[in-house]
Amino acid sequence: MASKSSSTSKALERSLSRRVDRQWLSRGLPMAAPWGLAVVLILLIALVHDLWGGDALVTPLVALFMSALGVVVTGYTWIAAGNRPHLRLMATISSALVTLALVVGLIVGFGPMWQVYAMVAFTWCVCWDIRHVMKWANEEKVAAANGLARLGEVVEAEKFSWRKIKATGKGIVKAEVIATAPDATIGEVQDMRERMETAAHLPVGAVTVKRDPGNAARGLVEVMVDDLLAVPVPWPGPHRVGALISDPIPVGIYNHGEAVEVYVTGRTEDVDLEHLLAMGVSGAGKSFFARVLVAGMLVRKKVTVWAIDCKGLQTFGCLAHGLDWLITDYKEARKALHVMANVITVRTNKLAEEGLDRWSKKSSLNFLVVWIEEAADLFASKNAYDEFVRKARSAGIMVVSSLQRATHDNLSTDARANHGSGMCFGVRETADAEFALPSEVVDAGASPSWRASKPGYAYLAGLGTDPDDWARPLRTYLAGKAELAAAVTAAVGVRTPLDETTVLSAGVPYANRTVYDAPIGVETPDPAPRTVATVPPAPAPVVTADPAAERPASPTLRMHAVRTPGGEDEFAVDDGTGDETEMFTDPEDVDLMSMQAEHEISDARRDLEEALAEAENEHLADVDPAERAELRGIGIDTPLPRSEDMELSFGEEETELTPEQAHAVIDRQLHEWIRTGRTTFGVKDLGDLLEALGKSRRWFYHHRDDLMEQGVLAEGAEYGTYDILRSPLEPTDPVAA
The missing domain is CATH 3.40.50.300 (P-loop containing nucleotide triphosphate hydrolases)
Incomplete structure (x- = not known):
């Protein structure tokens, strides 16, 4: 089965072949025409000599008649050529030479005159071919001049003038348009491009008009009379393999035939x-x-x-x-x-x-x-x-x-x-x-x-x-x-x-x-992709049962690239020391999770107040209104009165963790998740840990904001989830490591 690229190559060959065929028809036939007419004239000379030559009465009469016809044709050729001196001269001389060759051939035949005929015919055919070549070199300018004459009518000739019409030989004609009237601007010419293309029977986008930065009254006009991009150009292959990225990279061709070279790092x-x-x-x-x-x-x-x-x-x-x-x-x-x-x-x-x-x-x-x-x-x-x-x-x-x-x-x-x-x-x-x-x-x-x-x-x-x-x-x-x-x-x-x-x-x-170790989709077996993962470090310390106990410092981790014996890049994580690099990531404009937490607290408080009102109506119905008012002023935040005789014992007092210690516990949990391959979590996944720390979700949201600012966390794809971008215990900068 033919490959897709070979099919593309064949299609390109067919397209180029068709274009060559069209080129041969449009350029080759006019070049061959003079030589073909010279051969036909030889057969015509032989024919007239055979029919009317050698007769003392008929031959002079036919010769006189043919000479008269030749004069008429030559004169008409001079008139039809118009104000084109080269064409008028070439056509008139050609008509006269044909008439002369027929008359002489009628009288003496082709045999005695073939040598002179061959030299004259060869010279004159070469002259015609030279004229054709010069015509093609100038035909774009002539066609564009005629087209620009019509364009001048569209663009109001009394306000603008056309100058320096020049054909590039690559399907492009350039010209200058000058605003001659005080109220004329080049912007008017730009606004009439579509009318210009219609007047000259050009495709859409064939006319471009650019302002001259140094002269507001001058515009640069380009007319595309031949689309050189109609046939796709095959990729020429890699360019400057092994060079620096600052060198240009060719990606295509312009309509004037020059390569499009881009500088991804800038040209300077x-x-x-x-x-x-x-x-x-x-x-x-x-x-x-x-x-x-x-x-x-x-x-x-x-x-x-x-x-x-x-x-x-x-x-x-x-x-x-x-x-x-x-x-x-x-x-x-x-x-x-x-x-x-x-x-x-x-x-x-x-x-x-x-x-x-x-x-x-x-x-x-x-x-x-x-x-x-x-x-x-x-x-x-x-x-x-x-x-x-x-x-x-x-x-x-x-x-x-x-x-x-x-x-x-x-x-x-x-x-x-x-x-x-x-x-x-x-x-x-x-x-x-x-x-x-x-x-x-x-x-x-x-x-x-x-x-x-x-x-x-x-x-x-x-x-x-x-x-x-x-x-x-x-x-x-x-x-x-x-x-x-x-x-x-x-x-x-x-x-x-x-x-x-x-x-x-x-x-x-x-x-x-x-x-990926090999390309995908080029008729080769699809390789099994491999996922590069960090080498798990030693088990991270876990939260101790006694919150007051001193926690060991967690190791600082450093990820670095290593080269395997097979020549592939893998990654490892080592213990190291150093300060963490401050990072920044884009915070969300609205903290949706914090707003949700506030709504939950507000709903819970409202439910509690409704329950207290129902209990008051049920159990204090017979209490004096003054006492009820006093009791109603006691809220959930009102401290209880303490009696000197009251002794409350809650056992051994627990030591509350400092904010830094609580943050460290959360950070170690995130690090543990990364170590086991988990990179996404929700706040509910921290529920047990927050309860053990005696912290609320609202407290976590404040720490979450710090972690997002440091580039550790980012909002997840689903509502209420977070992506872990890196371990908070790892340095991100080799210098800091």
Whole structure:
């Protein structure tokens, strides 16, 4: 059974073959026409000589008649050529030569004249071919000039003038439009692009009009007269394998034929990365672009890619063995998003220690790319997402948010504004493009309203590309999953392992990630994924029966990466000492659990008051009203009067735990749960422990807030649950360890 990639290759070959056939018909036949006419003329000379040659009476009369016809045809050719001097000269001379050859051949036959005929015919056929070549080189300019003449009528010729019409030879015609009237603006030309395309019979989006930043009265017009992107361009393979991630990565071609090269860390020597917002309807080609760009990253040094795609393995399955962390589960994605706050804090602290204001290739940290497919699925974690996107750049983390439509209900306006680069594939309407592209690019003519009818077509603004190309359509490379997987496999020795600083800061969610040893979905047996887990430490101390007893200090744990004999990365947990690193994560705006606890207390108090009122009516009905009023003033908080004769004995007085000791007990419980593989819990799971400590749920909520601020806990996927991101007893920074 043929592979999917071979089927794609055959389809490309057929498409290219059809394009070559069309090229042959449109360009080859005119080149061959003069030579074919020269051969036909030989047969015609032989025929007229055989019919009328050699007769003393008939031959002169036919020769005179043919000469008269030749003069008429030559004269008409001169008139029909019009004001085109080269064509008029070539056509007139050709007509005269044909007439002369027929008359001479009629009289003497072809035999005596073949040598002269061959030399003249060869020379004249070559001249015609040269003219055809020159015509094709200039035909775009001629066609565009005629089209621009019609465009000038649409754009009000008395207010604007066209200058410097130039054909690039690659399907693009460039020109300048100058506002000559005082009240004319280039914005008027931009508003009439659709009318211009209609007048020149061009496809939608074929005309772009960009303002000249240095001259408000000047606009730069580009007209696409031939779509060079109609045939998909195969992926040329991995580019600069083993180079640093700061080098450019080609991902497709522009409509003028040049390669689209992106700089994920910024184009200048001083790294100034930009987050990328990729947008387009389903089927527009976002997945093809994602695989090509990620594969280009995975063959470079000092870069690590984490991918989140809750749809499953369809997009990144073929690259799974090269991704350091591939998340396909929604709950795991939420945990990863919450732990990113700690990753950012620890990485920025590390960069500060290295004397860097931003990530640089000189840093010991890897450049980290977090690619999030269908980012709208994580909108429930809006606050954490917004903070992550806002702070990630300073930590050397690039965020790619890919979704179908970046409206405010799918991606907050703050998060969208923090994406410095935008790539827009096909959308439902041009107005949607403004969610991903700068307004000036859309005003210039970027109109990706083709939906899914042109897979791979897109506009790209940012990622180190030339601003002059932002309003120019491009098409991403077409790559088969098998060849992408093979390139990533071959680069296994090139990729730089993730630095220890980031490993430790990512905590339990990263340590328990699923790792793939081979690609998925490329007609190879699916590998059994393995889950990397921390090595359990020694049993943690348990709560003693006597709360007053002194509790032994729990060990400080440190997780670090180790290399197994087989060359794979595993993780271990060692005892160590050091201060815990202060962390920060996004607190929820409203503490729902605290509000619920307050409501429960209020309900209980109301029930108690109702019960006391019923008891009063039942047992104190005969008591004097004054005494009842005095008794009614005694509440549940009123201290009982003590008598000197009253002796109360409750046995040995228990020593109450200090807040720090109670917090330590809760922390050890969380650590114990992590040690046994449990990463989610509810408050009810702490019921017995809180009762033994003599603490209420409300007390725990205060400690919970501290743990969330430290990056230990995060709100769970279900109401009233919490995710444990790391053990509160483990350091997260190798420096602190």
